[in-house]
Amino acid sequence: MGWAIALHGGAGDIPVTMPPERRQPREAALRHCLDIGVDALKSQKHALDVVELVVRELENNPNFNAGKGSVLTNAGTVEMEACIMDGNTKRCGAVSGLTTVINPISLSRLVMEKTPHIYLAFDGAEAFAREQGVETIDSSHFITPENIERLKQAKEAKRVQIDYSQPIQKDVENELPAASGGSQLGTVGCVAVDNQGNLAAATSTGGMVNKMVGRIGDTPIIGSGTYANNLCAVSATGKGEAIIRHTVARDVAAVMEFKGLSLKEASAYVVEECVPRGNVGLIAVSASGEVTMPFNTTGMFRACATEDGYSQIGIWTSVE
Numbered sequence: 001m002g003w004a005i006a007l008h009g010g011a012g013d014i015p016v017t018m019p020p021e022r023r024q025p026r027e028a029a030l031r032h033c034l035d036i037g038v039d040a041l042k043s044q045k046h047a048l049d050v051v052e053l054v055v056r057e058l059e060n061n062p063n064f065n066a067g068k069g070s071v072l073t074n075a076g077t078v079e080m081e082a083c084i085m086d087g088n089t090k091r092c093g094a095v096s097g098l099t100t101v102i103n104p105i106s107l108s109r110l111v112m113e114k115t116p117h118i119y120l121a122f123d124g125a126e127a128f129a130r131e132q133g134v135e136t137i138d139s140s141h142f143i144t145p146e147n148i149e150r151l152k153q154a155k156e157a158k159r160v161q162i163d164y165s166q167p168i169q170k171d172v173e174n175e176l177p178a179a180s181g182g183s184q185l186g187t188v189g190c191v192a193v194d195n196q197g198n199l200a201a202a203t204s205t206g207g208m209v210n211k212m213v214g215r216i217g218d219t220p221i222i223g224s225g226t227y228a229n230n231l232c233a234v235s236a237t238g239k240g241e242a243i244i245r246h247t248v249a250r251d252v253a254a255v256m257e258f259k260g261l262s263l264k265e266a267s268a269y270v271v272e273e274c275v276p277r278g279n280v281g282l283i284a285v286s287a288s289g290e291v292t293m294p295f296n297t298t299g300m301f302r303a304c305a306t307e308d309g310y311s312q313i314g315i316w317t318s319v320e
Contacts, residue, residue, distance in 0.1 A: 002289040002307030003041040004193050007033055007054055009064045009301030010186035011237045011281030016298075016316060023315070029061045030303040030313050033190075038305050041194055047233075048086050048109075051190040051202035055082070055105040058188035059204050062144050064301075065186025067103060070142050070206025072151040073213045078142040080206050081121075082108045083220040087199030087228035087287075094220035097122035100136040101129045105204045108220070110134065119220065142206075154210040187219055189235030191228070193285045195307075201226050201233040201249070208240065218243035223250030231256050231287060232263055238280035238297060246275045252284055263290040271296050 009026055037054040045053075059067025070078045082104035085092035093112025096119070098104050110132050111120050120128055129136060187205035203226045205219045217240030218225035225236045227249035234249040243249075248270055255266035263286040271280060271294040281295025283302060291310075293302045298316070305311040 003195050004285045004289045004291045004304070004306040005034070005037045005041060005050065005054075005190065006192075006283035006285055006291050006293055006302065006304035007037065007058070007188070007190040008235065008237050008281065008283045008293070008303075009058065009188055011295045011297045011300035012186075013278070013297060014299035014301070014315060018315075026063045026301055027313060027315070029058070029063055030301060033057045034303040034305055034311070034313065037190065037192065041192065041307075044195065046196075047192040047194040047198040047200040048084070050192045050194065051200045051233075052084060052105055052109055054190040054192075055084075055188055055202040055204050056103045058190070059103050059105060062146075064188045065206045066188040066204040067206075068142060069144060069147070069186070071186070071209045071211075072143065072147050073207070073215075074155070074210050075213050076143075076148075076151060077213065078139055078206055079211075079213065079215075080104045080142070080204070081216065081220045082202070082204035083222065083226040084108045084112060084202040085200065085222065085226055085228040085233070086112075087201070087233050088197075088230055090229060092118055092222055092226075094119040094222065094226075095121065095125045096216050096220050097214070098125055098129070099139045100126060102135045102137055102141075105202050107132070107134055108202075118222070121216070122214075147209075150209050187225070187237040189226070189237060189283060191233040191235050191283050191285045193233065193287060193289060197287050199228045199230065199233040199285065199287060201228040201235050203235045203237075217241075218248070223247050225249060227253055229253050232266075232284050234267075234282055234284045236280060236282040237300065238295075239278075242275055242279040246270070246280075248275060248280055248282060252282070256286075262286075264292045267292045267294050
């Protein structure tokens with residue numbers, strides 16, 4: 001047994017022709033956040049503290065669809081959501097509809113630790129944030145020029161734009177019809193197991209470009225986008241509606257428990273056999289320190305490390 005950590009910055013139709021000026025900052029951010037997580041695990045921090053720390057850092061980076069970089073609703077506003085879960089106790093907390101909270105993942109942990117509930121949303125979650133004294137800021141802080149342009153393009157095309165695609169042009173293939181349910185791409189997440197075998201998962205997102213106001217995706221739904229128990233910790237990313245339908249994160253744990261599969265076998269089964277192609281990616285770690293990062297989309301921004309010295313940062317399959 002040893003520590004292990006994995007993190008993601010979203011899965012989807014990431015074009016292999018993505019310009020270096022868009023790709024490199026994300027790769028650098030993944031490397032930076034991985035280093036933060038590894039250092040925390042080496043200093044004997046609890047897995048729950050580690051995943052919160054790493055996701056906070058990802059939320060503060062405008063290159064990802066969470067926190068500072070959150071995409072916009074069809075009303076031009078941000079509605080952020082997040083979830084955190086402790087594997088050994090199954091304690092968890094989730095939030096949705098946040099508009100002023102700088103780090104939604106930390107508010108989700110406060111829901112877990114300071115309330116009798118699991119999930120708070122919209123006005124109630126914002127009021128709880130103020131009661132707890134968490135850092136808030138005017139919602140304009142989250143509205144980046146890139147996301148304003150992305151929303152404009154999506155509205156003009158009457159489409160839901162894939163977060164990592166290049167700007168929409170006429171007849172561009174890298175977009176999805178709004179009627180298809182859209183996508184939740186660029187979501188960030190982290191899973192970890194520490195040297196004591198504690199498992200934890202955390203996920204945070206701004207949702208999908210041009211989503212309806214009030215839409216809730218898979219990220220804050222326990223067992224869909226986020227799940228941890230005493231066997232594994234999982235954070236999913238991709239098309240939220242598909243992830244919810246297929247209860248992706250819980251299914252990985254269930255297949256391990258009831259079919260006796262390893263983490264890698266269970267994750268591969270869920271990603272390749274259960275969810276239609278082009279819909280999902282996930283990161284997962286097991287209590288024994290195993291790590292896996294499968295996806296059935298074009299790519300997934302991802303990184304991982306284990307105590308035995310293995311480390312990987314990638315976007316596309318096998319050869320990056």
